[in-house]
Amino acid sequence: MKVQASLQDPTCSNGVVIFTHPPMSATHAWTASPRSFAPMIMPLLDRQALKLAHYADNVGDTQAAALCCEPVTRTTIPAAVLSLVAAIMLGVASQFEHTRSVKPPLLTEIYLLLTIAFDAVRLRTLWGVGYQGHIFKLSTISVVWKLVLLVQEAWPRALGTLEQSYSPEEKVGWINRRMFWWVNPLLFLGSKKDLQADDLFTLNRSLQSGVCSKSFSKISEACYQHITYRTIVLMRGCLVPLIYEKTLSMDPRTAEEYAPVTLMSADIEKIAFGMRYMHEAWGNVIEIALALWLLYRELNYGGLSPILIAVDKLGLDVNSLLVCGATAAAMAPAVGRRQATWVEGIQKRIDVTTYMINSMKSLKLEGLTPWFMDFVQDLRIQEIGYANRFRSFLIYAVSLSFGTSVISPVVGFGIFIALSRSDNGPELTTARAFTTLSLFSVLQNPMSMLLQSVPNLISAVGSIERVRVFLMTENTKEVGFLSSFTSEQTLFPEMENLRDMELNNTEMVNAVEALNWSVGWVSTREPVVKRMTFKIRPSTLTIITGPTGCGKSTLLAGMRGETAVTKGYMKCRYSSAAFCSQDPWLQNGTILSNILGPATYEPRWFREVTQASGLRQDLRSMPLGVQTVVGSKGLSLSGGQKHRVALARALYSRQPLLLLDDIFSGFDADTEKLVIARLFGQGGFCRKHNLTTILATHSKTKLDVKARLASSADYTITLDSKVRFSEKEDSIVSSLPGPSGGDFLPEPVMSDARLSWIVRQSNPDVPHELAAQLETSDASRRTGDVTIYKYYLEMVGILNSVVFFIAVAIFTFSLAFPSR
Incomplete structure (x- = not known):
């Protein structure tokens, strides 16, 4: 009896189908758009009657399982209830699919097929064991009703007025299509008579030429645009790094003459814009040639009217047999000249604007801001005038392209009629006229694209030429001992401990050696600093002094390998260095990001660096602490603060060699004394970490500070009328007090946890409104x-x-x- 009872329950797979089909079918039908089919009333009534019968059968099955004395298990009644729910949902899903789909529902057919197969296996087993109870009878009726429902659902529907719009293949269901029953009417008709073209079925709409051609054109156009823009991105990705690397390898003064910023912005943008048409030029020429040949066959010389009009609009000789290529050739020189003039105007305005922004504080103090604003506005107006001359060619090309397509049919037909009347040629028939109009329409798009793309291509070629000239400029000779160190204040955080770093020349005893070394900027002039000879030992301080313009910065630039002229011999023990210039270079980011650079954050090292550079007190006074944004060129910081941030960055980089170019010029007296003591005093940062420091300072430095530096320096290079190099006898012992001695009070020590918290979240005293303002993005950008x-x-x-x-x-x- 247990075996018989278990065989009366629906299978697990049947339950899965019950749960999955109706929701999926109803969802698919609900998302489809409603369709109007006729006739609909009687088929719907028939379908719903069958659904009601199936529903009644499931109700009886459930009652028999619940009330009759049938052998049941604990899953029999739940299975019967699920079948009842599935019958209800089947009716709802079928109704939606019938009103919103052309062909019979796929999911309904598959659902009925699977449930019939499962129920048939169940009935076969019950029949085999000889069970003849109520559930067996109701299950047999249920299978019969499902078979009837399957036939009805799979039967093609009457679409009324839309019958001729769909092919039989589109109107049949999944079973009918797999069995190819929809082809039978055509086969029967072919057995009775010879088939004609009108007897064949309408082609599936997804296979019609118009649909396929349009889809293929869209796909091919998308692929073409995708590959074209990938090429443009590749060109941009190649040119921008090339310009950047070339800028780093050139003399800075020479690089400024070529305005690399303009090359990387305006010129690269023109190249990218023009290269969008790089395949349109040659492709349109082929299309135009074919269209003109076909027009010539129809209208004789009248078919050449588009070319004649284009040449005439350009003011050229019609008899010169020029075609579209000559149009581009005629426009090329003028377009190139006007574009070059326009780019020069842009470059001049950008240079002046950059200088104005970098010197904003000085201009405001001197009251020159209004004058500079008027000057920049005049340059902008002048630039717009240059742009108007260049863009007039673009407007002319657009007018020419559309004007040619509008006037060409009139001129072409006029020439054809005149020639036909003069020599009794062929007449202008209706067929010839419509064929010619179609050819003119075909010619319109390539002609317009060609005449519009030529100026853009010429503009791109002009920008490419400017980039080429810049890249072909001679590099600075790599004669400095830091020839790879080409950017101011670039950091090389490679070493974990200064005392364990590797040297590129372990045989050298001295840190820097020079013999009759001369440096300068221009090869045609005398070197700025001549015939220098000196030796600097590691872990020492060297001071370069002299009046303004004597060559202190040039000497440091020669050590970095940035000068154009060097003579003699100079060699260094180290392969990299940290450099601070007179004009600090800062990124438009936070103080923390400017100090760290590409290095990782280390709390103890960061605290020691900011302590040595005198930056700790400034960080406490700022609401956002190390998260303060410095602005463009450090606009939000004072001159001394910018120098201290640059100094902290150089110290944080852990480089063995430190080059400082008059960094104390922007410090106040107290800060200057404090930083000098913490860097070069007894137990100072440079002494503690064995840094080799070369400091260039002005000869007019305050006497007390100058005395302190001189007492701490191991070597002194004096540049005036004669280069002098002096060495302190006892260079190891310094009389300068340590960072906490003398007149300097030690700053309160900040714990590592506190400093880390500031780095992550900024100072806790920051107003919530300010923090929210910094984190809120500008909605207008979206x-x-x-x-x-x-x-x-x-x-x-x-x-x-x-x-x-x-x-x-x-x-x-x-x-x-x-x-x-």
Whole structure:
């Protein structure tokens, strides 16, 4: 009896199908758009009647399982209830699919097939064991009803007025399509008579030529655009690093003449914009040639009217047999010259603007801000004038492209009629006229694209030439001992401990050696510093003094390998160094990011570096601490603070050699004394970590500070009328007090945990409103800003704006009207 009872329960797979089909089917049908089919009333009534019968059968099955004295298990009644729920959901899903789908529902057919198969296995087993109870009878009726429902669901539907719009293959269900029953009517018809073209079925809409051609064109266009823009990105990715590396390998003064910022912005953008049409040029020429040949066959010489009009609009000799290539050739020289003039105007304005921004504080103190603003505005107006001359060619090309497509049919037909009347040639028939109009329409797009792409390509070629000239400029000779060290204040955080670092020349006893060494900037002039000979030992302090313009910065630049002229011999023990210039270079980021650079954050080392550079007190006074944004060129910091940030970055990099170019010029007296003591005093940072330091300082430095530096220095290089190198007899012992001695009070020590918390979250005293303001992004960057368009309209003027919009409306209407 247990075996018989277990065989009466639906299988597990049947339950899975019950749960998965109706929701999926109803969801698929609900998302589809409603369709109007006729006739619908009677088929729907028939379908719902069958659904109700199936539903009643499941109700009886459930009652028999619950009330009759049938052998049951604990899953029999739940299985019967699930079958009842599935019958209800089947009716709902079938109703949705019938009104919203052309062909029979796929999921319903598969659901009925699977449940019939499972129920058939169940009935076969019950029949084999001789069970003849109520559940057996109701299950047999359920299978029969499902078979009837399957036939009805798989039967093709009557679509009424839409019957001819779909092929039989589109209207049949999954079973019918797999069995190819939908082909039988055509086979029967073919057995009775010879098939004609009208007897064949309508082709599946997804296989029609129009749909396939349009889809293929869209896919191929997308692939073409994708590959084209990938090529443009590759070009940009190659040119920008090349310009950057070339800038680092050149004399800084020479690099400024070529304005690498303009090359990497305006010129690269023009190259990217012009290269969008790199395949349009040659492709359109082929299309134009084929279209002109076909037009020549139809209209004789009248088919050449597009070329004649283009040449005539350019003011060229019509008899010179010039074609579109000559059009581009005629425009090329003028376009190139005007573009070069425009780019030079952009470069000049950017240079002046950059200088103004970098010197904003000085300009405000001197009251020159209004004058500079007017000067920059004049340069902008001048630049717009240059741009107008260049863009006039673009406007001319657009007008030429559309004007040619509009006037060419009229001129072409006129020439054909005139020639036909003069020599009794062929007449202009209706077929010839429509064929010719179609060819003119085919010619319109490539002609327009060619005439518009040529100026952009020429502009791109001009920018490429500017980049080429810049890249071909002679590099600075790599004669300094830091020839790979080409960028100011670039950091090389490679060593974990200064005392364990490797030297590139372990045989050298001295840190730096020079013999009759001369350095300068221009090869055609005398060197700035001549015939220097000196030896500097490791872990020492060397001071370079002298009046303004004597060559202190040039000497340090020669050590870095940035000078154009060097003579003699000079060698260094180290392969890298840290450098601080007179004009600190800071990124537009936080103080923390400027100090760390590419290095990782180490709390103890960071605290020691900021202590030695005198930056700790400044960080405490700032609301955001190390998270303070320095601004462009360190605009939010004072001159001394910028120097101290640059100094902290150099110290944090753990380089064995430290080059300092007059970094104390922006310090106040107290800060200057404090930093000198902490760097070069007894137990100072440089002494403690065995740094070899070369410091260039002005000869007019305060007497007390100068005395302290001189007493601490191991070597002194004096640059005036004669280069002098002196060495202190007892260079190891320094009379300068340590960082906590003398007049200097030690700053309160900040714990590592406290400093780490500041680095992560900034100072706790920061107002919540300020922190929220820093974290909130500008929503206008996502949605756009109406004030930008308002500004453009105000600059253009109301009258010009109205005329522009009216012209665009007329052009759009005229362009779309013939196709309506």
